[in-house]
Amino acid sequence: MFYREVGEFKTSYPQDSESFGIGLDKYGYYFVLFIAFVIIPLMINDYWASAVLVPFLVWAIASLGLNILTGYCGQISLGTGGFMAVGAYSCYKLMTSFPDLNIIFCIILSGLITAGVGILFGIPSLRIKGFYLAVATLASQFFLVWLFNRVPWFYNYSASGQISTPERSVFGILVTGPNVQPWAQYMICLLFAFGLAWGCRNLTRGSLGRKWRATRDMDIAAEIIGVNLLQAKLSAFAISSFYIGIAGALFFSVYLGAVDATEAFGINQSFLVLFMIIIGGLGSILGSFIGAAFMVLFPVLLKNILVGWWEWDAALATHLEFISVGFLIIVFLIFEPHGLAQLWRLLKQKLRLWPYPH
Amino acid sequence: MKVRKLAISLATIISLVAPPALADLVIPWLSYRTGPYSPSGIPAADGFADYFTLLNERDGGIGGELVKIIECETGYNTQKGVECYEATKGEGSLVYAPLSTGITYQLIPKVAVDQIPMHTMGYGRTSAKNGAIFEWIFNFPGNYWDGASIAINHILDENGGEISGKKIALVYHNSAYGKEPIKTLEKLSEKYGYELTLIPVDHPGLEQKSQWLEIRRGRMDYVLMWGWGVMNSVAIQEAANIRFPMENFIGIWWSGSENDVLPAGERAHNYKALALHGVGTDYPLYDDLKTYVYDKGLAAGDGSSIGSVLYNRAVYNSALLAEAIKTAQEMHGVSDITPVMMRDGLENLSVTEEVMTSWGLPGFAPPFEVSCENHGGDGLAMVQQWDAEAQEWNIITGLISSDKEVIDPLIMEDSTQYAAENNITPRC
Numbered sequence: 146m147f148y149r150e151v152g153e154f155k156t157s158y159p160q161d162s163e164s165f166g167i168g169l170d171k172y173g174y175y176f177v178l179f180i181a182f183v184i185i186p187l188m189i190n191d192y193w194a195s196a197v198l199v200p201f202l203v204w205a206i207a208s209l210g211l212n213i214l215t216g217y218c219g220q221i222s223l224g225t226g227g228f229m230a231v232g233a234y235s236c237y238k239l240m241t242s243f244p245d246l247n248i249i250f251c252i253i254l255s256g257l258i259t260a261g262v263g264i265l266f267g268i269p270s271l272r273i274k275g276f277y278l279a280v281a282t283l284a285s286q287f288f289l290v291w292l293f294n295r296v297p298w299f300y301n302y303s304a305s306g307q308i309s310t311p312e313r314s315v316f317g318i319l320v321t322g323p324n325v326q327p328w329a330q331y332m333i334c335l336l337f338a339f340g341l342a343w344g345c346r347n348l349t350r351g352s353l354g355r356k357w358r359a360t361r362d363m364d365i366a367a368e369i370i371g372v373n374l375l376q377a378k379l380s381a382f383a384i385s386s387f388y389i390g391i392a393g394a395l396f397f398s399v400y401l402g403a404v405d406a407t408e409a410f411g412i413n414q415s416f417l418v419l420f421m422i423i424i425g426g427l428g429s430i431l432g433s434f435i436g437a438a439f440m441v442l443f444p445v446l447l448k449n450i451l452v453g454w455w456e457w458d459a460a461l462a463t464h465l466e467f468i469s470v471g472f473l474i475i476v477f478l479i480f481e482p483h484g485l486a487q488l489w490r491l492l493k494q495k496l497r498l499w500p501y502p503h
Numbered sequence: 504m505k506v507r508k509l510a511i512s513l514a515t516i517i518s519l520v521a522p523p524a525l526a527d528l529v530i531p532w533l534s535y536r537t538g539p540y541s542p543s544g545i546p547a548a549d550g551f552a553d554y555f556t557l558l559n560e561r562d563g564g565i566g567g568e569l570v571k572i573i574e575c576e577t578g579y580n581t582q583k584g585v586e587c588y589e590a591t592k593g594e595g596s597l598v599y600a601p602l603s604t605g606i607t608y609q610l611i612p613k614v615a616v617d618q619i620p621m622h623t624m625g626y627g628r629t630s631a632k633n634g635a636i637f638e639w640i641f642n643f644p645g646n647y648w649d650g651a652s653i654a655i656n657h658i659l660d661e662n663g664g665e666i667s668g669k670k671i672a673l674v675y676h677n678s679a680y681g682k683e684p685i686k687t688l689e690k691l692s693e694k695y696g697y698e699l700t701l702i703p704v705d706h707p708g709l710e711q712k713s714q715w716l717e718i719r720r721g722r723m724d725y726v727l728m729w730g731w732g733v734m735n736s737v738a739i740q741e742a743a744n745i746r747f748p749m750e751n752f753i754g755i756w757w758s759g760s761e762n763d764v765l766p767a768g769e770r771a772h773n774y775k776a777l778a779l780h781g782v783g784t785d786y787p788l789y790d791d792l793k794t795y796v797y798d799k800g801l802a803a804g805d806g807s808s809i810g811s812v813l814y815n816r817a818v819y820n821s822a823l824l825a826e827a828i829k830t831a832q833e834m835h836g837v838s839d840i841t842p843v844m845m846r847d848g849l850e851n852l853s854v855t856e857e858v859m860t861s862w863g864l865p866g867f868a869p870p871f872e873v874s875c876e877n878h879g880g881d882g883l884a885m886v887q888q889w890d891a892e893a894q895e896w897n898i899i900t901g902l903i904s905s906d907k908e909v910i911d912p913l914i915m916e917d918s919t920q921y922a923a924e925n926n927i928t929p930r931c
Contacts (some may be wrong), residue, residue: 192593196586229836294703296675304686304917305628305679307608323612401585403608407677407706408581445586448576453590459576460536467537 148496155340156173164346165496181335186328192326195400197445202334203396205437208421209345209430210388214429215419218347218381219361220270224282225418228386230410232393234299238442240398248313248398250319254389257308263386270378286415293406299372309403313445321398330399337395337464346430348384357381358428424477444470520686527571528553528564528828528840531591532578533584533601539707540732542762548574550817553803554798558825559767560795565828566838579732587614598622598824604680613927615639620846624820625756625779629683630917632879635929637918639877641849644871647729648913649882650755650777651684652905654727655691657753657886667696672718674738675729677703684729690909706765709732711747715741728754734761743770750775756884759896760812764889772891777884778810780819782867782896784810788863795801812896822862827852850875869902875931
């Protein structure tokens with residue numbers, strides 16, 4: 146009825162290639178941005194920032210990154226935790242070595258450093274595929290975490306091996322450290338998440354994204370039609386690692402403030418991000434956000450209902466959380482193997498035809 | 504859909520996090536009854552809850568105010584720890600005791616901003632002992648560097664003061680917790696001339712075959728351990744597998760509970776660990792606990808952990824906090840104290856033999872005093888040894904003091920570095 150192309154007149158090419166072609170989509174998108182940029186910063190408090198929204202945004206960036214590599218380019222990676230560690234540790238080294246450098250540049254530079262490391266570990270992807278590549282990236286996960294534990298230079302020789310973030314500000318507003326305002330913490334993550342999601346959307350719609358998808362669907366066919374596999378795969382590794390590096394830098398500097406390589410960037414985190422994109426939807430930007438929301442927010446929500454509301458025993462609630470998250474993952478994989486984003490896609494298709502489904 | 508979902512979940516949470524009535528003395532306990540660290544986390548959580556239940560049941564709380572424990576499950580995970588902190592700090596929380604060095608590091612800057620004291624008993628950041636710089640952090644009665652030095656002193660005693668050339672290995676949890684003693688052990692090795700080998704074990708510590716192979720190959724004379732959770736019991740079993748002499752295997756006070764030695768059975772006989780306090784249930788306090796808590800069915804756990812080392816540790820921890828609350832109430836003349844008053848209470852805490860007798864724990868631990876300069880107590884500990892036949896720990900030494908000549912400069916160096924990084928002016 147409302148949600149359809151009919152009546153949307155495109156009078157120029159730029160209009161025709163708009164990201165959101167349907168009016169309702171476009172206004173919905175503006176509405177979400179309005180809520181995210183205006184309403185939430187006005188209402189946010191400490192708990193919301195550090196327990197809910199900041200982790201959600203950081204994980205969303207990480208799953209966007211992995212989605213580029215796995216969802217769009219079809220290269221399975223289990224090295225996400227390790228790449229996040231690269232982002233975090235390079236951010237730390239930049240922040241401490243160049244105290245005058247703005248934190249925004251530190252974060253972007255750490256993304257670039259991670260991109261370099263990503264390319265390095267992406268080289269084997271030209272020869273090995275599928276599960277074998279997963280094992281190769283698993284090696285990068287263990288190697289990188291080991292490296293950050295092993296070489297004291299990375300953590301500035303601190304006694305505990307932890308890295309902790311100094312206070313930094315953007316335009317005079319603190320964004321890292323303990324004195325940070327919740328809205329500032331949220332806004333910096335939101336800006337990065339928005340910018341990166343916007344970039345990801347446009348990259349994947351362009352020629353590079355088509356090359357990635359061709360590689361994913363059948364690499365030999367892609368090569369025959371003239372896709373340079375070397376370029377496609379390595380660019381996917383580089384851009385994906387750039388995203389993941391930024392997620393790691395934000396994870397360390399804005400979200401936690403102090404991290405320990407083994408715990409914060411272990412293999413669990415790699416799996417967590419992989420689950421996010423599988424549940425959210427491979428090859429979907431919305432899916433990255435939904436997946437992150439599901440894996441990060443659902444446990445918090447469940448805990449607040451069970452422990453905060455019904456006053457259950459905390460341990461029992463945690464066990465139930467494990468069971469129900471696991472159960473829901475299986476349910477989603479059985480009933481919607483293409484992820485939660487596919488539900489949204491189906492709904493849109495149904496809406497377009499409604500009320501005359503045939 | 505994403506937005507709608509988010510909005511619904513957000514709205515639900517908002518309605519849930521509404522602040523409750525602030526009538527009681529609220530103490531959050533960041534527990535971990537799940538995951539690979541639960542063998543260590545469960546007895547501690549039970550002990551903590553049971554002691555405050557006793558105070559509520561027997562004395563009607565502290566100074567007439569009931570104590571309310573908010574247990575928040577972290578699974579020993581720092582991210583969940585932060586979530587728990589943010590969720591509970593608004594409920595009038597008086598003091599945090601996270602029982603995790605990782606979470607402690609996370610919270611050190613936060614509690615200073617929120618002005619809530621944190622007590623990390625025998626764990627956390629060692630240099631927080633310097634109260635002039637770490638105003639809100641307390642780590643009495645002992646810290647990891649004390650522990651490292653006490654273990655070396657015990658080895659010195661056994662060898663008549665001569666350990667140069669001995670090979671000592673440190674098996675440690677590869678995290679902030681396990682890395683804490685390294686610097687001290689390195690300094691001490693310069694002083695005494697032993698050879699130190701560092702052997703990290705990654706989280707969660709279920710796989711230690713290669714580490715113990717290295718110990719066997721290197722023919723280590725002594726092994727020190729900084730372990731936690733399942734890592735402890737796995738290490739002790741592996742040590743038994745390579746027939747390492749158990750009397751030369753010494754754990755920190757976090758690696759010396761019943762849960763750690765029982766899985767190895769007979770072979771854990773003679774395993775040693777440091778002890779911050781007495782062992783067993785042979786204290787008058789346990790009569791009261793039985794009358795007011797266990798017999799009434801109010802015990803927090805299933806009763807299996809009662810009297811275990813970590814249970815006693817948590818009882819000791821809660822007794823110290825209760826005493827600090829009492830001190831704060833006396834100092835400020837109000838019973839419903841604030842976190843800021845609680846800090847004063849902790850800083851002026853004086854635990855004498857009479858005080859411990861009044862708890863029902865005579866001779867349980869060494870007496871000590873907290874001051875503005877010294878938030879860390881005196882750093883005294885004993886050595887306990889496991890008797891596998893009787894299935895009990897025995898204290899085998901008197902109080903051993905740590906080597907202050909080595910530790911104090913290290914604490915000064917580390918804390919002044921922290922002060923410089925964070926622009927803190929020393930207070931006293």
